[in-house]
Amino acid sequence: METCVQEAHTKETNICLCLNGESSYIHCFGEGVRIFCGSQLIESPNVEIVTSLDIAPWLNPKLSAVQNTIEVCRRVRKILNPCSYFGISLTLNNLDSLDIPRILAIPHLMPRRRIMVIGSEIDKAQLDLIMEEGPEVRDVLLDVKKIPDNYHHKNAFKFSSFICTDSRWVQIESLLSFRNRMVVALNNNPFTIVDINRLIKQWINGDCDMFAHLVLNYTGPRETGLMDVLFDGLVTLELHRGGTLFYLFIQLSILSKFMETCVQEAHTKETNICLCLNGESSYIYCADEGVGIFCGNQQIENPNAKEIVTSLDIAPWLNPKLSAMENTIEVCERIRKMLNPCKVFDISLDMDKLDPLSMQQVLAVPHLMPRQGIIVRGAEIDTEQLDLIMEEGSDDRDIFLYVKKIPDNYYHENAFKFLSFYYTDSRLMKIESLLSIRNRIYVGLNNCPFTPEDINRLIKQWINGDCDMFEQLELKYTGSKADTKVTFFDGLVTLEMHHGGRFLFLFSIAESSTLRKLKILSLYCTKNWMKFLAIPIKEKYIHPKMPVVIGKVEYQILQMLNSKKKFQDEIVEKRESNPRDPNIFEMEENIREIDGQLIRKGVDLDSKIPILRQF
Structure with missing residues (x-):
């Protein structure tokens, strides 16, 4: 025993x-x-x-x-x-x-x-x-x-x-x-x-x-x-939180090289850091610690920051001869060393408060490399500045361009080579560029010019492609698009899911492949916005826009609908060549058998697009 x-x-x-x-x-x-x-x-x-x-x-x-x-x-x-x-x-x-x-x-x-x-x-x-x-x-x-x-x-x-x-x-x-x-x-x-x-x-x-x-x-x-007596000769901070009184003390050596080493040795978890450069309100945001460190005289509210460190708190680190932005860059070097390992390091640039020369100098600073993401904000960006950003393009970096207007007819070969990317102004994007993406995490295109026929091509490319294209794709339009559901889904095997007054559409890959880990594509859309999510089927997936569970059952239904469409296409071909082909009857029997299985799984086949309702 x-x-x-x-x-x-x-x-x-x-x-x-x-x-x-x-x-x-x-x-x-x-x-x-x-x-x-x-x-x-x-x-x-x-x-x-x-x-x-x-x-x-x-x-x-x-x-x-x-x-x-x-x-x-x-x-x-x-x-x-x-x-x-x-x-x-x-x-x-x-x-x-x-x-x-x-x-x-x-x-x-x-x-x-x-x-x-x-x-x-x-x-x-x-x-x-x-x-x-x-x-x-x-x-x-x-x-x-x-x-x-x-x-x-x-x-x-x-x-x-x-x-x-x-x-x-x-x-x-x-x-x-x-x-x-x-x-x-x-x-x-x-x-x-x-x-x-x-x-x-x-x-x-x-x-x-x-x-x-x-x-x-x-x-x-x-x-x-x-x-x-207790606080005699001590620098003390009295802190009131939720009716409780605390007294805080800080080591005098906190700004010394020794203390930096102590913090570095004590800090073991990976940290996400973002260097935000926007003039006097430039700051460093340490996401895991929930701390915003401001090196200038102006502070902006960050809803994610639990604690704020001001320029007075870190005065010994600041050089009075440098600007707030320059001091923030220097302090960022110390912070990255102290909070090592740094899992993710991003840079956020406010174009309205930077000139082209400053931007070029910032991106060339050695201790600001390697970086994973670049976030650019502003009303407008010129070709020279945009080229500097695009030169960062690689499969392990992200770019988020929150810029209202980019130069007309702008093109760069790296525009779709980032691991994740978002462009506020996508007026000049071509559908061919979107069809070429492979293994991207997130793609967001605002003010995009794609037609319903383009979306149909995109879905077909996802269905028939030999590898995953993306995990998330968001497309936003200016103004409302006409209801062109028929054009969107022309020639596509589609399953419509209903739950609580909302609905989304599902597609599946055409052929099973070890390279395709994300085997279901969901589409949730409104009049001027659509979001695609590529979904694995190993375990149940709860859709973020609807409380529906998507997994193996839905994939099986889509595969059955795929088989049904193949039989239907073969029947059309055989009737054109030989209307009396004996195999036609057998294929019709197969279709009826598939329909019976779909009905037993709760699929409504009376609509043009099959509907699966979750309650």
């Missing part, structure tokens, strides 16, 4: 051995299970209880509940291997002093990462045994009401996390010596307000991190004039 459980169990488990007399138990956190080996149980919500009766074959009647729990723990650790975290909890009131050294010396209770001690009092000999565990043991929790007066041990503050209920014996010098601790909580501690002031100053001026979390709980009244 142990072997079966061991083979079935694959995830890592946290185990705690809790020894407290007859109610001793083993807690398996990953499984949410408590295994009791004695006669007394401790109830806990959301935890499954295994009693001594359930594991009777494992228990030795000659052993105590504590001894049996230790032996069962050995079995459980073997069964639930790998065990990522193992701890021991000792309730002193139910153990004698001889039990503790014996328990801590048992080989199969090692290695352990946590020791928790619970009780009303602990003597020096017992406490020394616990302290000797450091620093191999990561965490120590002393939930003991009374610890010997003037207690001292060299390992007392060498644990990664240390929680103590009775901290009267702790000296402030020990706290000031902390380095790289995770959680420290000291209840009933003797520290004065002057001590706390020293602690904050040590944190501010120290050369390394002291702790991640520090909690200090007091009993009894504190000194008067607390704030004046």
Whole structure:
């Protein structure tokens, strides 16, 4: 049975051995299970209880509940291997002093990462045994009401996390010596307000991190004039959030090269950064942190920014001889180094606040490369500026041109070579360029000139092509287009989906291919806008414009409609060459069989375009 459980169990488990007399138990956190080996149980919500009766074959009647729990723990650790975290909890009131050294010396209770001690009092000999565990043991929790007066041990503050209920014996010098601790909580501690002031100053001026979390709980009244003493000589920010008051401090060395290195080492997640250049309101936006860093005197609202850093906050980084835009570029270099790795780096340019020379200089700055996206905004852009942007064209870059007017008859071979692109002014775009795209993520064309016949060619190209064209395609028109549904879908196998008063159209690839990962094309449209989404069928896809689920069923229906159309086309050909061809009847039977299958799947065949309704 142990072997079966061991083979079935694959995830890592946290185990705690809790020894407290007859109610001793083993807690398996990953499984949410408590295994009791004695006669007394401790109830806990959301935890499954295994009693001594359930594991009777494992228990030795000659052993105590504590001894049996230790032996069962050995079995459980073997069964639930790998065990990522193992701890021991000792309730002193139910153990004698001889039990503790014996328990801590048992080989199969090692290695352990946590020791928790619970009780009303602990003597020096017992406490020394616990302290000797450091620093191999990561965490120590002393939930003991009374610890010997003037207690001292060299390992007392060498644990990664240390929680103590009775901290009267702790000296402030020990706290000031902390380095790289995770959680420290000291209840009933003797520290004065002057001590706390020293602690904050040590944190501010120290050369390394002291702790991640520090909690200090007091009993009894504190000194008067607390704030004046506590913040004496400190630069402090009082922050009010949701009725709660916070005090913030910042390390004096935050602008030094050392602090930049610390931030770089501490920051591990990938970050998206956008350099936004628009004159005095130029800024750097760190998307994952939700921070906007302004280097000029003017600030603009960014609804996505949770925090704003002003030029006053980073004054030591700024060069008074440089413009706001130049300072923003220089600060961006520091930010990219500090928040490395930088997964995505984009540049946003406001053409109304840049001249052609500035734009060329910006794009040539070495530390602004590599970049993934370029966003251009403005009323107008000239050919020279647009050529600079288009030269960036490649399969791993994006371009978004929010420019109302581009030069007449403009052309560049790279215009459709970006991974994703959006053009506000697409009046001069040719459908042939759109038909040539391959493996694009997003394509958006505003004010485009395409006719219904062009859209029909586009859909046919998607259906019959040998590789994916795009994931998303948005086409917007000026003014409304006539209802030319017949022209759009002429010669196409189409399925119309209805849900909640809305509808969209589906198409599928003509031939199965390993190169075609996106096998369904959806079209959602209004009078002056249409959006195509290419959809995989491996798992159900919820359409963003309609709460309909698209997947294998819809693909099967489209394939059946494709087969039906092939039979219909063959019948037309055969009737033209030989109206009495005996195969015609067989193909008509196949069509009737397909129609029956479609009807059973809920497809309405009475309309010119088959309709599938989702309720």
